[in-house]
Amino acid sequence: MLLHLQTWQEVEEYLEQNQGIIIPIGSTEQHGPTGLIGTDAICAEVIAKGVGEATGALVAPTVNIGMALHHLAFPGSISLQPTTLIQVTQDTVSSLAAAGFQRFFFINGHGGNIATLKAAFSQTYAHLANLKLPHADQVRCNVANWFMCREVYQLAKELYGEEEGSHATPSEVAVTQFVYPEAIKSAFLDKEVASGHPIYSAEDFRRHYPDGRMGSNPGLATPEHGKQLYQVAVKALSEQYLKFLDR
Amino acid sequence: MLLHLQTWQEVEEYLEQNQGIIIPIGSTEQHGPTGLIGTDAICAEVIAKGVGEATGALVAPTVNIGMALHHLAFPGSISLQPTTLIQVTQDTVSSLAAAGFQRFFFINGHGGNIATLKAAFSQTYAHLANLKLPHADQVRCNVANWFMCREVYQLAKELYGEEEGSHATPSEVAVTQFVYPEAIKSAFLDKEVASGHPIYSAEDFRRHYPDGRMGSNPGLATPEHGKQLYQVAVKALSEQYLKFLDR
Amino acid sequence: MLLHLQTWQEVEEYLEQNQGIIIPIGSTEQHGPTGLIGTDAICAEVIAKGVGEATGALVAPTVNIGMALHHLAFPGSISLQPTTLIQVTQDTVSSLAAAGFQRFFFINGHGGNIATLKAAFSQTYAHLANLKLPHADQVRCNVANWFMCREVYQLAKELYGEEEGSHATPSEVAVTQFVYPEAIKSAFLDKEVASGHPIYSAEDFRRHYPDGRMGSNPGLATPEHGKQLYQVAVKALSEQYLKFLDR
Amino acid sequence: MLLHLQTWQEVEEYLEQNQGIIIPIGSTEQHGPTGLIGTDAICAEVIAKGVGEATGALVAPTVNIGMALHHLAFPGSISLQPTTLIQVTQDTVSSLAAAGFQRFFFINGHGGNIATLKAAFSQTYAHLANLKLPHADQVRCNVANWFMCREVYQLAKELYGEEEGSHATPSEVAVTQFVYPEAIKSAFLDKEVASGHPIYSAEDFRRHYPDGRMGSNPGLATPEHGKQLYQVAVKALSEQYLKFLDR
Amino acid sequence: MLLHLQTWQEVEEYLEQNQGIIIPIGSTEQHGPTGLIGTDAICAEVIAKGVGEATGALVAPTVNIGMALHHLAFPGSISLQPTTLIQVTQDTVSSLAAAGFQRFFFINGHGGNIATLKAAFSQTYAHLANLKLPHADQVRCNVANWFMCREVYQLAKELYGEEEGSHATPSEVAVTQFVYPEAIKSAFLDKEVASGHPIYSAEDFRRHYPDGRMGSNPGLATPEHGKQLYQVAVKALSEQYLKFLDR
Amino acid sequence: MLLHLQTWQEVEEYLEQNQGIIIPIGSTEQHGPTGLIGTDAICAEVIAKGVGEATGALVAPTVNIGMALHHLAFPGSISLQPTTLIQVTQDTVSSLAAAGFQRFFFINGHGGNIATLKAAFSQTYAHLANLKLPHADQVRCNVANWFMCREVYQLAKELYGEEEGSHATPSEVAVTQFVYPEAIKSAFLDKEVASGHPIYSAEDFRRHYPDGRMGSNPGLATPEHGKQLYQVAVKALSEQYLKFLDR
């Protein structure tokens, strides 16, 4: 169930049975010479929809822009500052918690969002307690990174081994190829690809990762892989979501 | 051209010819007994894509959550605070302006966003000047409300007369029916519908507009109307965008 | 009744009868070669006092500095950032609402304040609800722009036609001449005056409007016009205020 | 010279000779049974104007609302939060410093503003340095409290001795009587008046100072005293201002 | 009793008897050629511990970084912005007030913290009232500057006369020599030392005070003086603290 | 070398050879019935000093209060909000980076700080780039959690096995016993100890972890263990620091 395709009265009925909601969050940032700028949002959104179908959960609209300050030296990248994303998260969760939602399951497509989301959850719990919202103490948030599910990780390793890398990976590119086969890109991909340098400033990132990839070979991606990865992720996250609801 | 389906190198090439970008912005809020919660975002997104196709402009991902504090007494509504939306807008425009974009054309689906967006534009111009960004003085933002285009307004009046109302209108509902025919809703719509009360707090809003509609009869909407409204809006906004680019 | 000339006990008595208050808000910004930097605050203040006399309403001290970032390339201009003005508005309304005021009628002299004030009102309603202030849901704010009253607008058109323009207008200059006849200025006013360019950054504004005027001929202003405009504005806004109280 | 009665071109000429400006700042808060709510702003404004006349300095519009959180339990009081007043001060000084002003002499009528203003000055210097404003290192701010001038203090002690007290003092009430003789109030003033309790929260303040006075007997005030105090303050602050300019 | 050496259950017991707590606050900033960068924190901490021992009060961990923006042109100095320190103070007091603490006695080692702390206290009282914390109206904060105690000041004048100066003073240096005899420094101290210039920006400060001292001769400091000053400060502040508790 | 025991001139000399600095960061929060409230700060500080001695690095004063919102239901706990800690971190790093420091090695004693610190680093890199600080692109921050070093983890597992748990662990308690043998506590420790519940709000935390421990048996701690753990941590982090400097 997609929240944006419901009426408020349908949401009211849903809440009588269920206080969980899934919030896909991605990023809008460079993904190397062949990766789409929307990769992280596309993956999070499609997988969240799949989990929503599998579990009957309501799925909120996708947060398309995340914390990607380190990618800003590449054109087309957009980032919120961490404090902005904290405020966006708090406003979002607070709006829904006031209506009765209690379980917020963020399906995340971007490693750079994790730290800020966790900080945001802490700040939001305290904010809701300060507001004396009834059941503030029942509100729980969780960030579930599809690419870090054990099953997804294993499949990626099987398919790509070391060439999976850590940004602009063949696995995330494959999922976007599965979703948007009409937007499969080809471009020169140097066999030599930088890796292992930690992430600091945007300028430093571009200096160390000149084409945007971090140790990955996205040339290995296929739409068929994407479908497999999608299915594995939906299955794993559906189980996680149901457990989260029951906790 | 959808930004999320481009690579960073394609954006780099685009910027050599063109410094304009379209940013759809909607809201996630109640739209009466038959209107979708995502109505404003759905309309802004589909029209922005149409304008992008008609003009060759790059279209950024949709800002799905806007300033809808007055709708928060209806479940499923989500709102940013105005200061949060100002920061989101500033972060977004600043990211893109640093890469060379200079014309930001927000296609907006929600009246409640207008004031905050205008405030955000002012703050952002000053921020970019403070940063001493080259060409900061060339950055221009514009909010184009599809439902306020003269041609759209005339068509809505022709189709619905006084029953157009001002929230959960048949015209916006019609556009969503055109986009998502599978999500056409039916529900009891009282002939008596409140109107004319200004917007104050969320609680006051719900007290005065108990089913969420403001003077509208969305029961008149059809997918065919939606298509017509869509086409008229795309045509009108494409012209506006091209003029904006040339200014 | 001017708030600053009352004691707290007089305010306490007032509140037993009446929960309305008028807040004049202007700006401190260039108004062309002959317009006073305080024009917007002077007009808002004198008209607010007139409305206070006509209706018995309490009138708060004038907010002298508003949102005028686009005028900052002209010396003597001062501006708050939008987020600062939002906070000022929220702090002001919250202070008074805690004491029992419920109707906040901002008499505004500056177009640049409107968007930010509207954003501030939204944020303030939510803030008061979060505080669980008794009667938070009864708090209502309204921005009444004296220069946009139908009757004022008609008189200005009669007196000045197209030469009214949109900034440093003869009508606002006339009101200041009526209030401060000792400060009537004369300076060269080019017959050619720029108009029609939207407002973006401060630097862009000065480039397009080199002497600060937007399509206006303030040389037509007279103190007598100012008196007429003042009277028409007071009459119109007094009626608006009384209606606002009763809503 | 009052800034609000100048044109921008007159300010431009002023700046060629002089980089100083006076900013009156008051408060809007209870001043006991007979003191005006605007006392602090009225005193600061009239004295600032006097200093402006005596020294040829430009005088900015009065900041009418200050930091008076501890008075909020009395109706009619309005307060900014300290962080809001810091932002207001920074925005104001930054606007003027960008135009070339370098000496900011705040004439202050309210003890409660002092700490926040000093904090604001520190933050503003750093902000201007961060902006790399030319001559940022020449910007200097000073808060001059008229009631703390040695000469004023001595006169107050002569006139009122211990009955001067520390809030709603006869000396500040006298100055307002001099300025607004038509607004002289009479009310019961208990001979017993609380004093000596430090300032904490608003509720605590009202509990300890039930009629709002702190150890004062404003019944001693006369307009003639007000004139004397005004003259002494103008003389003392004019000298301070001229020294400040030359530093 | 040092808070960091207690368990939460010991704190719970303490609170049954006593709602007071001492919070040492210093700064990390240049203190001239022979003064330690930690001088203000070292002094505040050791004296706070002494007061804790003398009175049985709980002593919180030291706030090591304060508001020292004007020292930032000297390497090794660290400063919070005033708005940051306000937030740190509010978060700290709010955490402890929620647990039942009501008397917050800040023992302060740095003049530059005073204004910001006072602003923070005001903001915090209002914040706690907004939260509707039980006993919010009982919360009281106080900043006690060890170097401004009458007895300390007298001893410093006796020992050093005019050479005490106002920054990098022999008295504060002496206290650090008493605490860290192993870190006594020697360096060239020009007999000529600047004094009397007010504090503005960091760059201005260094220009006027090139070696960091303000009118002081820290060469006079000895560990024995430090011990005396320490003892006098502990005695004076212990009395102040006990009075503060009883108010 | 402890920063607080240096003069600014000694720091200036240090910077000619070395641009690295170590910043210990802990927390002030409950650590179960026998753990000290200062445990995380004590551990971070002592280990940071050890690393400073082993590597010749400068060590900044300890950040004693961290992000511990989830512990606030236990008295004595103090927490910054995440946005406050972000600002503290940004102010701290910016102060030092302006003086020439480029490598910021945070030795962290509290898991709850990690997410916020990472968010803060991202925001700070962007802030420094916005300031156009020379060498902004060379600034690098790292959070090194002593308890997560492989060697420390292995030793803890050897010593305590499953009874290490994840909060109020015997290993961190042992380190505090080594540092403060005079503050070794004894209290009833239930054999049954909760574990495995994720961290949400403060109220939820206390409900699930009633005595504050998370799966740990701190009764196993000894000062001798503490010494071993300290030595292993210093060795491991010294190597990490030196590698970080060289990167």
Ligand code: NI
């Ligand atoms: Ni990705």
Ligand code: NI
């Ligand atoms: Ni709509």
Ligand code: NI
């Ligand atoms: Ni105007």
Ligand code: NI
């Ligand atoms: Ni006063």
Ligand code: NI
């Ligand atoms: Ni000091």
Ligand code: NI
């Ligand atoms: Ni710990």
